[in-house]
Amino acid sequence: MPLACVALLLVGGCAGYVPRPLPEAPQWSSDSESTSAPLTVDQVVSRALEFSPEVRRAERDVDIAKAKSYADGLLPDPTLNFSTDRPGAAGYVPAFMVELGYEVSALVDRPAKKRAANAFLDGKRLALEWTRWQVANQAYALYVQNVSLTSLEDETSQRTAHQRDVANRMDIALEHAYVTRDAAMLAQTRYRDSELALSALRQEHLKAMQELNTLLGIRPGTRLALAAPPEPTDIPQDVIAQALADLAKHRPDLLALRAGYDEQDERYRAALLGQFPKLDIGVTRGRDTSAIYTTGLSVSVTLPLFNGNRGNIAIEKATRESLYDDYVQRLDDAYSAVDGITAELGVLQGQLHTSRASEYALKTSLEKARHAFEQGNLALPAFADIESQYLAQRIASEKLEGQVLQQHVALCTLIGVSAIDDEPLPQARP
Incomplete structure (x- = not known):
């Protein structure tokens, strides 16, 4: 349900496509041709x-x-990652991991x-x-x-x-x-x-x-x-x-x-x-196959060693x-x-x-x-x-x-x- 709500929110904020076909012939203005009075410089x-x-x-x-x-x-958009594991043995529950991250260095x-x-x-x-x-x-x-x-x-x-x-x-x-x-x-x-x-x-x-x-x-x-x-x-x-x-x-x-x-x-x-290190910070929420829930913090730093x-x-x-x-x-x-x-x-x-x-x-x-x-x-x-x-x-x-x-x-x-x-x-x- 939460994922469905997020999907609806994203789709609702998208722009729609409006076609605009190219003309087949030149489109000249004819208003000046219909007047008989001489045109002034102004x-x-x-x-x-x-x-x-x-x-x-x-x-x-x-x-x-x-x-x-x-x-x-x-502003840059946040990143949402989701992964799941299915255990192959009896007595275990499916595991999942959800991470919501943001590139702080972009600010x-x-x-x-x-x-x-x-x-x-x-x-x-x-x-x-x-x-x-x-x-x-x-x-x-x-x-x-x-x-x-x-x-x-x-x-x-x-x-x-x-x-x-x-x-x-x-x-x-x-x-x-x-x-x-x-x-x-x-x-x-x-x-x-x-x-x-x-x-x-x-x-x-x-x-x-x-x-x-x-x-x-x-x-x-x-x-x-x-x-x-x-x-x-x-x-x-x-x-x-x-x-x-x-x-x-x-x-x-x-x-x-x-x-x-x-x-x-x-x-x-x-x-x-x-040139400073790129920093991504995220919050994680997961469950392992033993039905144990965990909450954590993830930090990703790009080391400017070769490119910078x-x-x-x-x-x-x-x-x-x-x-x-x-x-x-x-x-x-x-x-x-x-x-x-x-x-x-x-x-x-x-x-x-x-x-x-x-x-x-x-x-x-x-x-x-x-x-x-x-x-x-x-x-x-x-x-x-x-x-x-x-x-x-x-x-x-x-x-x-x-x-x-x-x-x-x-x-x-x-x-x-x-x-x-x-x-x-x-x-x-x-």
């Missing part, structure tokens, strides 16, 4: 934080860390293991926060890139159609000997260059849209309507200086590495405690040293990356300023040339050539602006500010 960032595969994987890592922390906090390193599990959980939570930082700024960058490419693709498509019309008119004029063959061939070359530029823009736009759809968890090929984003602003130097001063206390990936180092330090402590947990101590110590080096290197790389991006951003902004000035000058010349062409004071080949130069310069400026935006977003992510408004991101907490 809506895109919020959706990315909710549906991004990177964020969801980081959230699952936190769930696993919670489960591990719960598992490491459980010695339990606090260190528990602290290690808590540090591991803190590290995963901080890693999730770091992923959210990156995803938020990446969503903003892809949003602005898609809006810019949509506008540039539409403009390039219109100008390419116009240049195709110019090339056709030049071919007709060549047939009537109104223009030279060189002029007609130049118009055809300008048109083909515009076609190539338009094709490259469409490929770049398609790639950017696919990346945005993946980040938002939307079906591939979906064309999202996006509202005009706010213009990015330069990050004040005092914001960069203050962020660098607090980098080790603020950036989640550095805090996650610190939590990982704390975890390993506790595991090293647990390994040191594990020295191998695990060496492993945990070397791992701690490796994590120490990783943290120092990541901290050095963080400061170097901020300095490098700041310098490169200054160079790119100077190039962009020069490119925009050239674009403005060409736009002014194009407006004057269009007016002269409409008045009949400028030949069609000359007008088409100026228009082609303006298109090429505008594409070059947009590409430079895209590079500036990428560096701006990278800098914001490194120093922990929002790429949308340059406001400091929330302080990372474990």
Whole structure:
């Protein structure tokens, strides 16, 4: 009866199995496809934080860390041993021996293991926060890139159609000997260059849209309507200086590495405690074949003569040293990356300023040339050539602006500010 009660108690405390079959097809969210209103940058960032595969994987890592922390906090189970002997002679009764034991030494390193599990959980939570930082700024960058490419693709498509019309008119004029063959061939070359530029823009736009759809968890090929984003602003130097001063206390990936180092330090402590003898204590109750009952105490001690947990101590110590080096290197790389991006951003902004000035000058010349062409004071080949130069310069400026935006977003992510408004991101907490 006592054994039956124990068995029922053990079975009653067991977890049940719940099947969860894998899906047969991708499960895309369609709520964004049903809305006709253009998405704002805040809506895109919020959706990315909710549906991004990177964020969801980081959230699952936190769930696993919670489960591990719960598992490491459980007390070890006691051990119940039972044996019986059947006598072969008459006049004797069956003998039995029941022992209830417990590994007392498991309680010695339990606090260190528990602290290690808590540090591991803190590290995963901080890693999730770091992923959210990156995803938020990446969503903003892809949003602005898609809006810019949509506008540039539409403009390039219109100008390419116009240049195709110019090339056709030049071919007709060549047939009537109104223009030279060189002029007609130049118009055809300008048109083909515009076609190539338009094709490259469409490929770049398609790639950017696919990346945005993946980040938002939307079906591939979906064309999202996006509202005009706010213009990015330069990050004040005092914001960069203050962020660098607090980098080790603020950036989640550095805090996650610190939590990982704390975890390993506790595991090293647990390994040191594990070198002491393993102690098992048990209480016995038995009866021999003469019907004499006995009660006793059993003690089992493992003698640390050959192993002594020295191998695990060496492993945990070397791992701690490796994590120490990783943290120092990541901290050095963080400061170097901020300095490098700041310098490169200054160079790119100077190039962009020069490119925009050239674009403005060409736009002014194009407006004057269009007016002269409409008045009949400028030949069609000359007008088409100026228009082609303006298109090429505008594409070059947009590409430079895209590079500036990428560096701006990278800098914001490194120093922990929002790429949308340059406001400091929330302080990372474990």
